[in-house]
Amino acid sequence: MNTKFFTSRIAAFSAALLLSTGIAQAGDLFNRGGSLKDAPATHSERPELSANVAITSDYIFRGISQTEEGLAIQGGFDASYKMFYAGVWASNLDFGSDGNGNDVANVEIDIYAGLKHKWRNTEFDLGVIYYAYPGAEDASGELDYVELKFASSTELTDRITFNSSTYWSPDYTGETGDVITSEWQVAIALGEYRGLKPTFSALIGYVDFLDDAFEGDSYTYWNAGVEIGLNDKFTLDLRYWDTDIADDNPTNGDNADARFVGTVSASF
DSSP states (O other), X not given: OOHHXXXXXXXXXXXXXXXXXXXXXXXXXSSSTTOGGGSOOOOEEEEEEEEEEEEEXXXXXXXXXXXXXXXXXXXXXXXEEETEEEEEEEEEOOOOBOTTSOBSOSEEEEEEEEEEEEETTEEEEEEEEEEEOTTOOOTTSOOOEEEEEEXXXXXXXXXXXXXXXXXXXXXXXTTOOOEEEEEEEEEEEOOOBTTBEEEEEEEEEEEEEOSGGGGGGOEEEEEEEEEEEOSSSEEEEEEEEEESSOTTOTTTTTTSSOEEEEEEEEEO
């Protein structure tokens, strides 16, 4: 089994998004382009629709490049009503080619739904995500998979937020069985300077393959950086990523080493 397929596909729980729609959840900026499942709950009394779009220098997911260190364009649509939300999000990919010269996967589409509820200073998020790879050449193992998530985001002060999250897949991508991913993150809003709203955040995560056959593929990843709110719609994120995957790993070494990533996003 090509390890690239499964070590790079673990979703994290409400804490590491590529883009964000709110400072209070700045920890949710670095995986999924500003989608509603990773933004603070609005509990609107009427149905609401929103959209998001982003361009990033490298689509990093759980510390591993999904685009062979190349550019990615991403976007999605969301709907919410009271504590419920649902949406779809997509990105281009580059998983290389199979033994016959065919591209393994060029597109990722995530479909998700869940509910959020805030109690005192903590917001809880329970949801499900289906990861689809249309047209993938995945004869060696089905890439599509489903994850359940449970997350919490606690406002420690008016500027500091702590995020904790867990994802579980009963049959992870590449047909690798049970996988649990855990993340912990701190985000600190740094105030406002001439209309700019910077937020510093740092995250550490662990991908745990529970089946004996893949236990050796478990790994740790981390990131740190600054997300800058340019106005109510646009953000710029500058972030350092790294993992403990060895540089000489035959399938993931080049895509899991240390790097800086820049992302510009917008939400409407």
